[in-house]
Amino acid sequence: MSIFDDVCEFLQIAADQRGAHQAQLETLINNCTDIIERETGRKITLLEVEDYKLTRGVDFGYYGQSKIYLNGALHDIVAITKLIDRGKELTAGVDYILDKNNGLLIKEGGEWLENIVITGKFGLVVECAAQGENDEPVAVYEPIPALKQVLIEMVAAKSGLWKMNVETESGTITQTRTTINKDTQALLNKFRLVQI
DSSP: OOOOHHEEEEEHHOOOHHHHHHHHHHHHHHHHHHHHHHHHHHHHOOOOEEEOOBHHHHHHHEEESSEEEOOGGSSSEEEEEEEEEEEOOOBTTTTEEETTTTTTETTTTTTOOOOEEEEESSSSSEEEEEEEEGGGGEEEEEOOOOOHHHHHHHHHHHHHEEEEEEEETEEEEEEOOOOOOOOHHHHHHTOOOOOO
């Protein structure tokens, strides 16, 4: 299921009414994705880089001589397929250790120089199976569940379509939600990345 479908389910938009809201909701999904990425300093969509030269202070910071801490979009490592230091391609587990949980690259028996080139996939994402053209299974990436929920609520709030019924003494009133829940905002705040 796509983020669009998830938003429609959350808003309880009937299948035959989704087309009328598709352009608006897809624009909001893109805008809210950008907002979340700016607020957290992290990617919630898959970022693929190839032969990308890391810049100190932007992409990484030193954490001792043998460790580098990846910043921003590169912090959340999905996979590193190639890593070059001093013109030499390094082997994971031999030349360096990858600490995905902390966004660290630990050099075995040496120091990192400033000429580091990387190829890989990054983001706070999970791989999901989907149907591609000709009904063949394909791998797609979507935000991790916690941030997917933040995205869905943010899109719903900005859409003007998030309705809630409130019971009062004089009857039921329908209100339009325009902000995400406090718990959802607190969850978003937990994902803010501190730059080193």
